Amino acid sequence: MSNDHQDDNPPSLKPILDQNACDFSASGNLHIDGLVQERLQTLGPTSVLFYRKPLEFDHGQGVWLFDTDGNRYLDAYNNVAVLGHAHPAVSDAVAAQLQKINSHSRYLNKAGHTYAQQLLATLSAGEDCGFLPDPRLVMTCTGSEANDLALRLAFLATGAQGVIVSEAAYHGNTWLVNQISPSSCRQLPDWVATFSLDALQQEDIPVHQAMAAIREEITRAINTLKSRGYGVAALIADSIFSSDGVFAHPTGFLTAAVDEVREAGGVFIADEVQPGFARTGEAFWGYLRHSQAQQPLQPDIISFGKPMGNGYPVAGLIAPDNLLQAMADKEGYFNTFAGSHAAVAAAQAVLTTIGMEGLQENARHTGAAFKQELITLADSCPLIRSVRGAGLFIGVDLVNAHGEPDAELTSQIINALREQGILIGAAGKHGSTLKIRPPLCFSQDNVALFISRFRHVLTTIHS
C-alpha cells in the first residue's frame, strides 16, 4: 500500500478522460439544463456528461442514436455497441434467457463451455500465431475487473511488483488498475513506469526503426522499476493504444519490447478491451495484427470487455491453466454476475453475429476507405496533422494554426460535430486526437456523411 518513493515520480498527465465533458454551464435548453441539475442532485459530481450541450437519447438503431426531440446522430464513437445499437440478436438472446434462468456460474451451464471453446479458437484465427499453453477463459463483468485480475495473476506469476504502461494509458477503474492508468490517475505510484509512443506519430516509420524506438523506451522503464527495487511483473498494453491517441502501425513494433520484458522476468498482458472483437479488421484481436511476419507477438494473458456483450456487462480474460491453478491453490476467485446464463447468451450472440454479418471484413474494408478519405481531407486541411489507425479504429491528430496540439480546439471541433449530428471523442496525451471507433456495421455512406460534416466543421471552426 505504501509508496515510499512517490515523490520521485513526476506528476502524471492531467486526467484527459473527461476532456470531452459537459461544463455544466447553461446549454440554452431549459429541459436539458433541468436534467443536468437533477443529475447533479442524484448521481453527483463524479457523474460527468459528454458535450457542452449534453445529449439525452431515446433510442438507437445500428449506427444511429435518436435524441428525445427526434434528432438523429451518427455514432462514430461508441465501440461497446459493436454490432450496432439495439441489435435484435442480443436483445432477443438476453430476453429469452432472462425468461428462463439467469443464475451464477457455480452451477453447470454448457452454453458457457461452447462460448469459451469458440472464443479460445479465435486466438489462432487461421494463422499460426501460437497459443498460450492450455488457455482458459475466466469471465468477469467489466474490463476493469479483467485487468485487475490479470495484474494479480502477473504479480503471482513473477513475484515482482513493477508494471509498465504507455504514457497516456487507461486500464480501468478499480483501486489497482486506476494506478496503472496515467490518463486517469494524477499521481502514478512508483511501481509504475511509462513508455512513450511518440516515435510512431507518423505511420510510415520503418518497422525496424519503430521496434528499436519502443524497445529503447521499454528498456528505460525496466531500468527505472529495477532501480526502485520492484522488478518487472508486467507490460500491459492496449495494442491499438486508444487512450494514447491510436498507434497501429507499423505492425510488429511491440515484439522486441515484449522480448525485453520477458528477459526482465515480466509477462505481457494484451489489454484487448479496445481493439478486440474484430474492430481492427485485420484480425479478431489487436495483438494478432502484430503477430505477422517472422516475429509472433504472444501474450501471456489477454483481457477484454467493452464490445463483448454489445452493452450487456460481460468481460473476461484468457490465461494459461497452470497460472490459474497457482491462483486457485492460493485463494478463491468468484464473481457473482460473471458467466451467468444471460452474460453467456449476450456474449454468444455478439460472437456469432460478428461472424454472420461479416463485421471483421467490414471493419477492414470500410475502415481502410474511411482512413483514406481522412488522409485525403488532411491534404487540404492544415488542422489535421496526421491520421492513424487500423480497421474501424482511427485517430486523427489535430493542431492549431501554429501547428501545435490544442485540446481546446479539439474540444471545439468535437462539440461542433455534435451540433452537426456526429458523435466523436478525444484521446491522446495532449487531448488533441479525435478517436473514431463506430459500431462495426458502419457503411461507406456513413463514412461519406462523416467526411462531409467533418470538412464543414474544419472549414468553419475558429482556431
Add this chain to the structure above:
Amino acid sequence: MSNDHQDDNPPSLKPILDQNACDFSASGNLHIDGLVQERLQTLGPTSVLFYRKPLEFDHGQGVWLFDTDGNRYLDAYNNVAVLGHAHPAVSDAVAAQLQKINSHSRYLNKAGHTYAQQLLATLSAGEDCGFLPDPRLVMTCTGSEANDLALRLAFLATGAQGVIVSEAAYHGNTWLVNQISPSSCRQLPDWVATFSLDALQQEDIPVHQAMAAIREEITRAINTLKSRGYGVAALIADSIFSSDGVFAHPTGFLTAAVDEVREAGGVFIADEVQPGFARTGEAFWGYLRHSQAQQPLQPDIISFGKPMGNGYPVAGLIAPDNLLQAMADKEGYFNTFAGSHAAVAAAQAVLTTIGMEGLQENARHTGAAFKQELITLADSCPLIRSVRGAGLFIGVDLVNAHGEPDAELTSQIINALREQGILIGAAGKHGSTLKIRPPLCFSQDNVALFISRFRHVLTTIHS
C-alpha cells in the same frame, strides 16, 4: 503495495468460500461428469462448482430451479434472485430497454435520476434515522467494484490506510477488496485488522453486553492498526455478517463500535451487498435495523449489489456529495456498463416490485416463522447448536456428536439436502453454519417443505 510487516499478521482463515465445492470426483452421472471435464478444459481451475454432484439447471420460476432432467429444487440459497427466478418484471423491463437503447451514462437518462431519487429515499425509510449529508448514488456493475470504490473514498476522506473487518468477512474480488476478505484471502496484509463476533453466538445476549464486547474487539483492532502505523481509514461491515455465519441480534450492537472508529478518525462503510434490499424484513437496509432506539447507526458510505438487478449486473454505492467532489477533483471515475439504460431498467423493476409485492413484509413474516420452526427443530436435534437471523437471512450453527463445529458434517448435510431437492450453502469461520437466504417470495409452504426435508436429513445423517 509493500507490506513490510506482513509476517506479524497471523495467517488468516483457510478460505471457506469454496467449502461447498464440487470435488471433481465422478458424480455417478456420465452426462454431468462429461460437463465437469469440459468445464475444466474451457473455464479452468478457478471455476469452482457447487455440490459433490454438480447441478445443471435448465430454467427457474420463483423459488424453484429445474435441472435438465426436469427435477425441481427449492432454492433457499440464492439471494441474487431477490424477486424469484425469471421474474417477468425484470425480463420484460430489460428486454424492452435492450430493444430501444442501452448506452453508457455519459449521456442524460432521466430514468437514472428517478431511480436514484427512489433509492436515496429508502435511507430514512419512514424512520428518522438521519441521512448522509447530501447523499448521491454512484452506480457500478458489481458489489466488488462498489466496495473497491468505497474503500478508495475512505482512504481519501481520512488520509489513513488501516481497515477493520470481521474475522470471516467477504467484501469482494478485486485486488484491493480481496485483501479485506479473510474468508477468501489466505494471508491478510498488515493494514487489515479483524474483529470477532463470537460474543453474539447466542442471540439473547443483552444489548449493552453485546455492544461492549464488540467495542472491545474494535478498540483492539484500532490499536493494532495504530501500532503498525496505518491509522484507521474504515470499518467496513456487512450488518448481517453473512460470511461470518449470520449475526443479527441484539439490534444496535454495532453503534458503540462505530463511535470508536469515528473517534479514531475512520469512517463506517455499511456493506449492504448481503442484507440490503429488504431481505432482513425489519428494514430496507441491514444497517437500519441497528438504528432503532436511542442510538442511530449512520454509515458514511453504503455499498450494495447482488439483489439490485435480480441477476442483471448492477451495483453501487451511496456517499456524501462533498466526498465525491473531493474524488472528482483528484481523478476521474467512469464505469462503462454502470448506470446504462438496461442497468437502470433492471434496478427500477426490482425496486418497484419489492414494494408492489410486499416482499419486505413477506421477508419479515415468513422469515420469523421460518426461524421459529428452526428453533423448534433445534430443540429435538442436538446437531443444531443455535439459530440466528433476521427476516429471510438465517444462520444455523451445526455441531457434531461431540458438540464441535464440523465443516465436513456441514458439507454432508448440504449435499444431502441437495439430494432432497433443497439448495443451501455454508458460512462461518468454521464453515459449519448453514446460510439460508432464499428469494423473498419464499412462502410458508416453502418453509414447511424445507423443515420437513431438513429434519429428514438431520435424522439420517452419519455424524
